[in-house]
Amino acid sequence: MTRPLDGIRVLDFTWVVAGPVTTRILADLGAEVIKIERPGTLDFGDRRGGLSGTLMRGKKSVMLDLNRPRAIEIARRLAAVSDVVIDNFSARVMTNLGLDYDALRALRPDVIVVRMTGFGLTGPDRDHVSYGPTLQALTGYTLLMAEPGGPPAGFGYSYSDLAGGNLGALAVLTALWHRRRTGRGQLVDLAQSEAVASLVGPVVLERAANGGTSASAGNASQEGPAAPHGVYPCAGADRWIAITVFTDEEWRRFGRCVGSVAWTADARFATREGRVRHAAALDALVAEWTRTRVAEELMGELQRAGVTAGRVADAEDLCARDPQLAARGHFVDVPTREGRTVRIDGPPFVLSETPARVSGPGPLLGEHTDEVLATILGLDEREIAALRAERVVG
Amino acid sequence: MSGALAGIRVLDLADQTGALAGKLLAGLGADVVLVEPPGGSPLRAIPPFWHGAPDPERSLFFWFYAAGKRGITLERDAPDGAQRLARLAEHADVLIETDAPGRLDVDALRAANPRLVVASITPFGRSGPYRDWKASDTVAQAMGGMLYVNGHPDGPPLRSLGLQAYHQASIFAAIGIVSALIARDTTGRGQLVDVSLQAAVAAALEHVPGFWHQAGLVHARQGTLHWTRYFRVGRCRDGWVMHCTVGDWTALVEWMKADGMGAAVDDRRFEDLTTRRDEAERLFDALDAWAARYTVAELVEGAQLRRIPYAAVRAPEALLRDPQLAARGFFVPIEHPDLGGEIPYPGAPFLLADALWRVARPPRIGEHDAELVG
Numbered sequence: 132m133t134r135p136l137d138g139i140r141v142l143d144f145t146w147v148v149a150g151p152v153t154t155r156i157l158a159d160l161g162a163e164v165i166k167i168e169r170p171g172t173l174d175f176g177d178r179r180g181g182l183s184g185t186l187m188r189g190k191k192s193v194m195l196d197l198n199r200p201r202a203i204e205i206a207r208r209l210a211a212v213s214d215v216v217i218d219n220f221s222a223r224v225m226t227n228l229g230l231d232y233d234a235l236r237a238l239r240p241d242v243i244v245v246r247m248t249g250f251g252l253t254g255p256d257r258d259h260v261s262y263g264p265t266l267q268a269l270t271g272y273t274l275l276m277a278e279p280g281g282p283p284a285g286f287g288y289s290y291s292d293l294a295g296g297n298l299g300a301l302a303v304l305t306a307l308w309h310r311r312r313t314g315r316g317q318l319v320d321l322a323q324s325e326a327v328a329s330l331v332g333p334v335v336l337e338r339a340a341n342g343g344t345s346a347s348a349g350n351a352s353q354e355g356p357a358a359p360h361g362v363y364p365c366a367g368a369d370r371w372i373a374i375t376v377f378t379d380e381e382w383r384r385f386g387r388c389v390g391s392v393a394w395t396a397d398a399r400f401a402t403r404e405g406r407v408r409h410a411a412a413l414d415a416l417v418a419e420w421t422r423t424r425v426a427e428e429l430m431g432e433l434q435r436a437g438v439t440a441g442r443v444a445d446a447e448d449l450c451a452r453d454p455q456l457a458a459r460g461h462f463v464d465v466p467t468r469e470g471r472t473v474r475i476d477g478p479p480f481v482l483s484e485t486p487a488r489v490s491g492p493g494p495l496l497g498e499h500t501d502e503v504l505a506t507i508l509g510l511d512e513r514e515i516a517a518l519r520a521e522r523v524v525g
Numbered sequence: 526m527s528g529a530l531a532g533i534r535v536l537d538l539a540d541q542t543g544a545l546a547g548k549l550l551a552g553l554g555a556d557v558v559l560v561e562p563p564g565g566s567p568l569r570a571i572p573p574f575w576h577g578a579p580d581p582e583r584s585l586f587f588w589f590y591a592a593g594k595r596g597i598t599l600e601r602d603a604p605d606g607a608q609r610l611a612r613l614a615e616h617a618d619v620l621i622e623t624d625a626p627g628r629l630d631v632d633a634l635r636a637a638n639p640r641l642v643v644a645s646i647t648p649f650g651r652s653g654p655y656r657d658w659k660a661s662d663t664v665a666q667a668m669g670g671m672l673y674v675n676g677h678p679d680g681p682p683l684r685s686l687g688l689q690a691y692h693q694a695s696i697f698a699a700i701g702i703v704s705a706l707i708a709r710d711t712t713g714r715g716q717l718v719d720v721s722l723q724a725a726v727a728a729a730l731e732h733v734p735g736f737w738h739q740a741g742l743v744h745a746r747q748g749t750l751h752w753t754r755y756f757r758v759g760r761c762r763d764g765w766v767m768h769c770t771v772g773d774w775t776a777l778v779e780w781m782k783a784d785g786m787g788a789a790v791d792d793r794r795f796e797d798l799t800t801r802r803d804e805a806e807r808l809f810d811a812l813d814a815w816a817a818r819y820t821v822a823e824l825v826e827g828a829q830l831r832r833i834p835y836a837a838v839r840a841p842e843a844l845l846r847d848p849q850l851a852a853r854g855f856f857v858p859i860e861h862p863d864l865g866g867e868i869p870y871p872g873a874p875f876l877l878a879d880a881l882w883r884v885a886r887p888p889r890i891g892e893h894d895a896e897l898v899g
Contacts, residue, residue, distance in 0.1 A: 135704040148731060160704055175732075181739025182732060189898055251836075251876075254852035260772060260834040264756040268767040271841030273749065274756065275686045276675060283765055284683055287674035287746050288731040297696045297729065301887040302875045304703040305553050309529040310881050311710060317879035326857055329874035330545075331841050332687035337573040338842035339584055339869045340858070345840045349683050354541050354586075354662055356573040361663070362681045362699050364674065369745065371682055372671065375661035439659040441668035443682050446744060448739035449670040449727060458653035461724050462734070474738040479724035480701045481650070484716035485708045507808075 134161025134485050138305065139167065139314055142206070142213040143190065144230075147173065148263065149323055150247050151186040151220030152296025157303060158189035159213070159478040159487040165213070165503055166190045167206060169197060170525055178463070179492040180473025188465070188475050189398045189490025193504075194497035196523035197228060201523045206230060208508055211238040214310075215303055217245035219323075232318040241316040243306040247299055251322030261324065271335075277347035294330055295323035304439045326327045351410075352377075358406035359385070359417045364406035364442060365426035372426045374433065376415065379403060389420055426454075448472075459476025465492045480481055497525045528554010529880035532543040533706065535619040536560060536610075537594060541568055542662075542722060543623045543646035545592035547697030549742060550619070552704065552873060552882050553595035558617075559594040560603070560610070566591070575864065581890065582863070588887045592859070593641035595898050596888025608621055613897070618704055618715075631717060641784055642705040642715040644698040649722030660722055665690035669726020670733050686841070694725035697699045754805040755798075758838055759813040764821045768812050770801045772833030780831060786815040805889065809885045846871065857884040 135289045139162040144155045146168075158164045166187065175182040193209075195202040207230070210216050216235055218225050225231045225246065246252055249261030256470035264285075265376035267273050273285030300387045302319045310316055328335075332353070335344055350361035350373075357377045365372050376382050379402060386395035394400070396415045406413055421429060442448060450462060463477045476488040504510040504524065516525045532556040536846050537547035551557040559566065570588040575583035599613075600606050607630075614620055614634045619642045631643050644653060648660030649668075663684045666672045673688070676683035695705035701718030709715055727734065732752045736742040749758035755771045770777075774796060781787040794800045801808060816824055821837045828835035837843075844850060851877075857870035873882035 133866070134704050135708040137882045156700065175735065177739050185735050251853055256849035259829050260832050261836065262756070262769060262771070262834050264751050265767045265769060265834050265836035270844060271618045271839060272686045273767065273838050274548045274765065274840055278680055278682050278683070281680070283749060284676050285749055285758070287813040288752050290685070290689070290729065293729040293731060297693065297700070298874045301549065301696060301703065302877065304675060304700060304707065305529045306877060308703055308707055311707070315879055317877055319875055319877055321875035322853070324634070325853070325864040326874045328844055328850070328855065329871055330687055330689065330692045331871070332539050333573060333586045334686070335841050335871050336585045336589045336868065337814065339574055339845055341573065341577065345842060349665065350681065352661070352663070353688055357661070362667070373664045373667035375664055419618055434658045438661070439661050439664050441664040443673050445673045446670065446733045446742065450734050450737040454674070455653045456727065458720065459724060461727060476728065476734050479721060479728035480697045481719040482701055482705060482711065482716055483719070484714065487704070491541040512733050513896065522534025
């Protein structure tokens with residue numbers, strides 16, 4: 132045995148981001164993920180590497196035109212030999228295709244069916260349509276991620292898709308565990324709105340218990356009082372450093388890094404309570420100090436002194452100038468069949484005995500159609516050619 | 526119906542960086558035993574508090590992360606502390622810890638109980654040049670690439686609502702733990718799950734690394750305009766709304782035309798998605814001018830009827846009154862006897878039809894000491 136999900140087959144109808152995030156983790160863990168794709172499917176440029184490759188790494192691509200009944204029949208035959216069937220369409224799509232849980236269970240009684248919808252399979256809003264940004268708006272992120280008193284900013288991307296996608300992988304693993312114990316498959320109803328709502332955190336409980344209204348707190352600490360805490364400008368264009376000081380001991384270490392200037396000895400800042408009370412004044416002084424410093428150098432200096440700090444990494448910092456992620460092998464160079472090498476993000480956790488790993492690059496559209504039809508369904512060349520001629524497969 | 530992880534015993538030594546991992550496993554039915562120092566977990570000192578008054582038994586921060594766990598006290602630095610912990614670990618399936626690398630003798634615990642799965646959540650992972658560096662949630666978000674792309678172009682990068690670096694690391698720890706339990710069925714042995722906050726954040730990005738890899742692009746923050754340029758926040762008569770230009774475009778144009786405001790969008794070129802992307806600013810300005818005549822509720826209802834994915838930009842407390850969440854039982858009322866009442870706790874991130882998601886009251890300090898003596 133080399134990986135935890137060796138021998139598990141996943142029939143993957145997901146598209147864009149949230150669903151593919153779930154199934155890429157399953158592929159990293161050793162599952163055979165067969166991605167059903169439609170002609171003219173949306174992707175983000177190079178399918179092998181980069182964003183598409185990172186989303187589709189290690190999966191097989193089978194092109195099926197699900198508008199054709201014979202394609203649905205092929206999907207049903209694949210489902211009958213799959214452990215997990217997953218989609219992230221809105222609620223009624225799989226029912227309309229005749230591929231909902233009851234239909235799939237009739238084909239394979241212990242199948243695990245994961246429906247990653249926007250709002251869930253039940254309830255008055257079950258047919259509402261959504262994308263990541265609209266779910267982030269509904270759950271509080273967009274409004275409260277703002278400068279204090281400022282207009283909403285929110286995430287610049289679909290964090291909800293990553294949250295729902297990563298939690299989806301946990302759901303599949305748990306359902307597989309449950310099946311090993313009970314012999315039973317089941318339906319997993321993952322509402323992406325609920326997945327991302329479950330991560331908002333204690334503020335929801337605070338409103339439930341204490342009432343009141345929430346306000347944006349900018350970059351203030353959300354894990355107990357801390358000052359200085361936040362993001363401070365550094366030398367250069369749009370360069371910043373994040374600094375967190377909780378305790379008085381950390382404040383003294385911070386002061387030693389700043390050197391002999393009056394404000395680090397200011398009595399207002401001697402205690403955590405004082406620093407938090409005068410945080411605005413303190414932030415201005417810290418910013419004045421950081422403004423002329425190089426973010427990378429300052430980060431190293433502060434960390435070596437025991438102060439929690441890190442540069443605000445942009446894409447290049449993260450991917451090309453981070454010795455830690457490089458040492459951990461977070462980004463991997465993956466060979467393709469055509470003799471190229473593409474760079475892809477790998478799994479962010481290490482299992483010491485059965486490590487997850489990138490199984491391969493993103494597949495080309497329909498790259499594995501013939502292989503899957505031949506090896507899994509036992510179709511011969513003539514049958515596959517006929518299906519292709521009729522545009523059932525591609 | 527029982528939980529999917531019923532029968533799995535988890536020792537939870539995590540601070541806030543990994544507290545969600547145990548909470549997720551408790552939700553899934555595992556018996557999660559939170560190990561606190563005698564005075565109580567440091568999380569109990571973190572606000573917000575019930576009605577604002579600091580009290581280790583009334584931290585809502587602690588309650589959120591400890592719901593469904595049992596609690597015992599153990600002084601790890603006492604002469605017999607390590608031994609008591611080792612005895613508890615001998616009877617556990619999983620141990621979650623967030624100590625600086627090297628403090629907890631993970632190898633000894635695994636040697637004493639080869640079936641033990643240990644999840645270690647650290648700022649940068651247990652190896653590499655930054656292994657001894659420290660992180661807060663904000664610093665991990667910064668170093669993992671999440672922060673840089675949030676915020677307005679003329680303002681600072683903005684951290685997330687909620688401790689999302691910790692949450693992502695905890696989700697990946699839970700993924701690693703259940704994977705390791707599945708592997709243990711075959712190998713008979715546990716293993717070490719090494720999770721880095723920084724890498725977990727990097728794995729919760731969307732466009733940032735991918736476009737660097739494929740095109741050398743550095744995406745910057747651009748306010749509420751999503752990187753795809755198909756979403757932007759607009760203003761209605763009574764609040765903010767999230768516009769979307771990837772729904773049913775024809776229906777949106779017809780609607781605006783019926784309102785006498787279709788001139789700016791009634792252009793065949795906009796039927797092409799790439800044109801809508803390239804001319805996003807102009808398009809959203811036109812949508813803003815139109816949206817200003819509606820309330821948020823009217824606009825969202827009209828859009829959803831036409832299958833256009835619009836949404837209200839709401840505060841998190843709106844979740845408490847959301848009819849959809851109510852119909853699905855997302856919030857679970859939990860009795861707090863010492864408060865003489867119930868508090869609705871946010872519940873399951875997903876529903877398993879054949880296994881219960883468990884939400885239960887967080888433990889009082891040492892509440893289960895008598896049941897579990899290490």
